[in-house]
Amino acid sequence: xxxxxxxxxxxxxxxxxxxxxxxxxxxxxxxxxxxxxxxxxxxxxxxxxxxxxxxxxxxxxxxxxxxxxxxxxxxxxxxxxxxxxxxxxxxxxxxxxxxxxxxxxxxxxxxxxxxxxxxxxxxxxxxxxxxxxxxxxxxxxxxxxxxxxxxxxxxxxxxxxxxxxxxxxxxxxxxxxxxxxxxxxxxxxxxxxxxxxxxxxxxxxxxxxxxxxxxxxxxxxxxxxxxxxxxxxxxxxxxxxxxxxxxxxxxxxxxxxxxxxxxxxxxxxxxxxxxxxxxxxxxxxxxxxxxxxxxxxxxxxxxxxxxxxxxxxxxxxxxxxxxxxxxxxxxxxxxxxxxxxxxxxxxxxxxxxxxxxxxxxxxxxxxxxxxxxxxxxxxxxxxxxxxxxxxxxxxxxxxxxxxxxxxxxxxxxxxxxxxxxxxxxxxxxxxxxxxxxxxxxxxxxxxxxxxxxxxxxxxxxxxxxxxxxxxxxxxxxxxxxxxxxxxxxxxxxxxxxxxxxxxxx
Amino acid sequence: xxxxxxxxxxxxxxxxxxxxxxxxxxxxxxxxxxxxxxxxxxxxxxxxxxxxxxxxxxxxxxxxxxxxxxxxxxxx
Numbered sequence: 001x002x003x004x005x006x007x008x009x010x011x012x013x014x015x016x017x018x019x020x021x022x023x024x025x026x027x028x029x030x031x032x033x034x035x036x037x038x039x040x041x042x043x044x045x046x047x048x049x050x051x052x053x054x055x056x057x058x059x060x061x062x063x064x065x066x067x068x069x070x071x072x073x074x075x076x077x078x079x080x081x082x083x084x085x086x087x088x089x090x091x092x093x094x095x096x097x098x099x100x101x102x103x104x105x106x107x108x109x110x111x112x113x114x115x116x117x118x119x120x121x122x123x124x125x126x127x128x129x130x131x132x133x134x135x136x137x138x139x140x141x142x143x144x145x146x147x148x149x150x151x152x153x154x155x156x157x158x159x160x161x162x163x164x165x166x167x168x169x170x171x172x173x174x175x176x177x178x179x180x181x182x183x184x185x186x187x188x189x190x191x192x193x194x195x196x197x198x199x200x201x202x203x204x205x206x207x208x209x210x211x212x213x214x215x216x217x218x219x220x221x222x223x224x225x226x227x228x229x230x231x232x233x234x235x236x237x238x239x240x241x242x243x244x245x246x247x248x249x250x251x252x253x254x255x256x257x258x259x260x261x262x263x264x265x266x267x268x269x270x271x272x273x274x275x276x277x278x279x280x281x282x283x284x285x286x287x288x289x290x291x292x293x294x295x296x297x298x299x300x301x302x303x304x305x306x307x308x309x310x311x312x313x314x315x316x317x318x319x320x321x322x323x324x325x326x327x328x329x330x331x332x333x334x335x336x337x338x339x340x341x342x343x344x345x346x347x348x349x350x351x352x353x354x355x356x357x358x359x360x361x362x363x364x365x366x367x368x369x370x371x372x373x374x375x376x377x378x379x380x381x382x383x384x385x386x387x388x389x390x391x392x393x394x395x396x397x398x399x400x401x402x403x404x405x406x407x408x409x410x411x412x413x414x415x416x417x418x419x420x421x422x423x424x425x426x427x428x429x430x431x432x433x434x435x436x437x438x439x440x441x442x443x444x445x446x447x448x449x450x451x452x453x454x455x456x457x458x459x460x461x462x463x464x465x466x467x468x469x470x471x472x473x474x475x476x477x478x479x480x481x482x483x484x485x486x487x488x489x490x491x492x493x494x495x496x497x498x499x500x501x502x503x504x505x
Numbered sequence: 506x507x508x509x510x511x512x513x514x515x516x517x518x519x520x521x522x523x524x525x526x527x528x529x530x531x532x533x534x535x536x537x538x539x540x541x542x543x544x545x546x547x548x549x550x551x552x553x554x555x556x557x558x559x560x561x562x563x564x565x566x567x568x569x570x571x572x573x574x575x576x577x578x579x580x581x
Contacts, residue, residue, distance in 0.1 A: 225530050228540040228565075230557040254537045258544065259557045416538055447538065460519040467520045472536060477517060 003149035004172050006073055008213040009035055016190070021212050022063040023240075024221040029063050031216070036135075037067045041127060042074025043136035046143060048125065051101035054078040054155050054365070056094075056120070057201075058105045058113045059127070061221055065200050066209050068104055068127050073153065076143035077101065080155040080167065081201035084109050087468050094157050094165050095120040097366055104130075149173035155365045156203050158303050159474070161410070161421040163428065167365035168203075168303045177358045178306040179210045181330040185311055186271050186297065188244055190216035193268075195242035197222055197251050203303045204275065204417070207246045217244070227251055230260040237266055244271035246299075248417030249279045250447065256283045261290045275299035275307070277414035278405065278444075281322035288317045300326035300405060303419070304374065304389050306359040309335050310403055325404045326395070333357045335403065337395055342379045345396070350406055353395040354378070356388040413442045415449060418473050422449075425476065428469040429453060432462050437485045439493045440476065443504045450502045451476035454484050478502065506551075506579075507572045513546045514568065523568045530562040540565065553578040 002008065009031070012021075017032035029037070049055065055077045059065040065081075072079035080098055082091060084105075095116060103124045105113035110126055117124035153172045157165040188194070188211055196219050198204035208219045220240050226233040233255070252274055272287070272294055279298055288296060301308035312327025329335040336344060337351030345351030356378055363371035378386040394406040411422040422440040429438040434457030441450040453462065459479050466475045480501065486494040514523045517539055521529070529535050535543075544555050553575065564574045 224533060225562060228530060228535070228537040229560045229562060232561065250538070254541055257541045258560055262557050264557065416536075448542075463519045473538075477539070477542060 002176065004073075004144070004147055005153065005176060005210060005213060006070070006144070008176075008210070009038070009070065012213055012216050016216050019190075019216060020218040022066055022219050022221070024062045025223055027063065028218075029067065031212075034067050034070065037064075037131060038070035038074055039135040039140060040133065041068065041071035041130045043140060044130040044133065045071060045075035045077065045102070045104070045125070046139045047136065048123070049075065049077065049102045051122075052077070053099055053101040054080045054152075056080045056082050056098060056100040056103045056116070058082050058084040058103060058109050058116070059200075060106065060108055061200060061224065063221070064106065064127055068106075069154070069209065071127075071130075072104065074140055074143070076147070078152045078155055078169070079104075080157070082157070083199065083201045083471075084112050086471050088115075089469055090165065090471065091116055092119060093163075094167070097157075097164070097167055098155065099366070147172075149176075150362075152362055154206075156201070156303060158203075159412075159419050159421045159424055160370070161412070161423040163424050166367060166370060169362040169365045170306055171362055174306045174359045174361065175206060175210060177332055178308045178330070179207065179214055181332060182207060182246075182273075182308065183211055183215055184331065185313075186244065186246075186273055186295070188215050188217055188271070192217040192244045192271070193240060193242050194219045195222050195237055195240070195245045195247075195269075196220060197227065197245065197247040198417075199224075202418075203307045204246065204248060206307065227254065228258065230255050230258050230262075231264045234260070234264040234266055238268060241268045243268055245269065246273040246275070248276040249274045249283075250277060250416040252287060253280065253283050253447070254416075256286050261286065266291060269294060271295050271297075273297040273299050273311075275301070276417035279324055281318045281324070282320040284314070284318050284324070285320055288314075298324045298326060300403075301355075302389070302391050302393075304361045305333075305355045305357075305391075306361065308359060309333060309353065309355050309391070312402065323404075325398065325402045327402055329355075330359075333359060336380065337397065338379070338390075344380055347397050347399055350394050350396050352409060353391045353393045353403070353405075354388045355391065356386055360387060360389050413444070415442065415447060416473050418471075420449070420474050425449065425451065425466070425470065425474055428466055429462065431469070432457055432465040434458075435462060437493070439485055439495070439498055441495065441498055441502055441504060443502060445505065448478055449474070449476040450478045450480065450498075450504070452480050452482055452485060452498050452501070454482050457481075506575060507568065509550060510547070510572055510575060511568060513543060513550065514571075517542055517546075527567045529567060530565045532566075535565070547575060551575055551579055553581075 013031040013035040103117040155167040196208035296314040298312040378388040436455035438453040486497040
């Protein structure tokens with residue numbers, strides 16, 4: 001039985017060494033090249049980095065970033081992808097939790113990355129300087145014989161309500177379970193050509209990175225700016241003969257708002273999985289009408305369950321106002337609903353969506369408190385300890401066993417494919433000089449974050465401050481200064497009157 | 506017109522120096538959802554329709570390019 005993602009790489013690299021694995025706008029690499037470069041850099045990392053802590057990877061959107069992740073795995077370390085464009089404070093918070101053994105970067109980012117390596121008191125290496133020499137077989141072999149399938153593969157950081165990002169730690173086994181189930185469900189084959197939309201540091205990219213290793217399909221990194229230029233994007237996809245994508249719902253929504261399909265058609269795309277937020281019926285309908293032969297799948301799942309829980313294969317052209325269900329559990333997943341009293345919700349009853357099975361993350365890195373809160377014992381199984389994850393999402397099972405999504409228990413929203421804690425934005429705003437009170441709202445239909453505040457601060461200064469604290473997608477695009485925030489008789493902020501100011505229905 | 510366009514841009518992203526930047530899209534400064542809001546505000550403000558044909562980096566990379574685009578669309 002395979003227990004390590006590197007076995008997938010080596011198997012595919014042996015069977016089809018000269019097939020393209022990954023391609024970006026500058027170059028493409030074959031499975032053999034991926035294997036050789038990953039082993040070479042992995043050997044150097046193994047020789048230089050003796051501290052077993054994770055290695056932070058700060059690189060750009062290119063094929064060598066993926067190879068660098070695999071090099072870290074060869075070296076016996078866990079990789080932690082970090083977007084170098086995040087605000088400095090946020091990266092420092094992440095590194096504070098991570099305490100990396102090294103920062104692994106590329107020449108383009110070396111200057112920025114060296115500042116972080118210095119702050120984290122760890123060495124800095126560029127992929128260029130490590131891509132030299134011979135594969136150190138004895139070292140790599142020794143590392144491999146010690147590894148098990150429950151060893152962690154990566155740490156991916158996600159929004160936390162207190163303002164401290166949470167590092168979700170996932171094992172080889174969990175990742176391999178999800179990728180196998182996903183590949184099977186989407187019937188991805190060797191001849192498929194995948195178009196990658198996700199940033200490489202983001203959880204959704206695990207499909208773009210690992211599906212090729214399992215299937216021999218190739219993955220093409222679509223330049224980010226094409227997602228605001230529909231014609232350029234479609235021309236690129238047709239030229240590269242892209243057949244399958246796993247994209248965020250918001251990528252499809254944005255393209256639809258920009259008038260996609262008006263004068264360019266897609267000619268090769270056949271398999272489309274979308275995830276990250278609720279898909280509006282009118283958006284899906286437009287894509288279905290323009291791609292009548294394509295398969296569309298709605299995927300649901302949090303990073304803590306390796307990005308996955310359930311999927312729904314859409315079997316009809318949807319209506320404009322149709323709300324899609326989230327479907328049935330992936331193969332090898334157990335999904336159930338718990339009511340507040342700890343009992344299982346019956347069919348037709350609402351409950352919190354809980355998941356157990358081999359795809360559960362190992363926990364939050366160096367954060368036992370929040371790990372224990374979210375990963376708990378399944379109260380429905382009393383005879384032995386079954387671990388489960390509480391998603392914080394509300395669901396309801398239909399008579400036919402299909403799961404529906406009914407919103408959140410807390411103030412977390414999905415914005416542009418990212419998880420956003422509204423509390424975290426308020427916490428950041430309250431740290432800004434001249435902000436007395438603040439309230440953050442989300443307009444789901446327009447996908448806009450609103451910030452209301454009172455105090456001396458100028459709107460511009462507040463936004464500039466938030467940009468130093470939060471990732472760009474979390475910075476509110478609608479900021480409204482009020483004399484005082486409206487209050488309810490009990491002294492709490494009157495959210496419904498703020499909603500009417502914002503025009504949120 | 507240029508002033509009004511600048512206001513719309515600055516309202517969306519006060520952190521960007523629109524007077525001097527020349528790689529707003531190709532340099533990755535604007536996010537795709539910024540473009541969605543900017544396009545819809547420009548459409549409303551100037552009573553025009555920006556279609557995918559116009560959604561090219563060269564039309565959105567600078568304030569000048571964008572002003573030129575809006576001018577030509579308004580004339581139609």
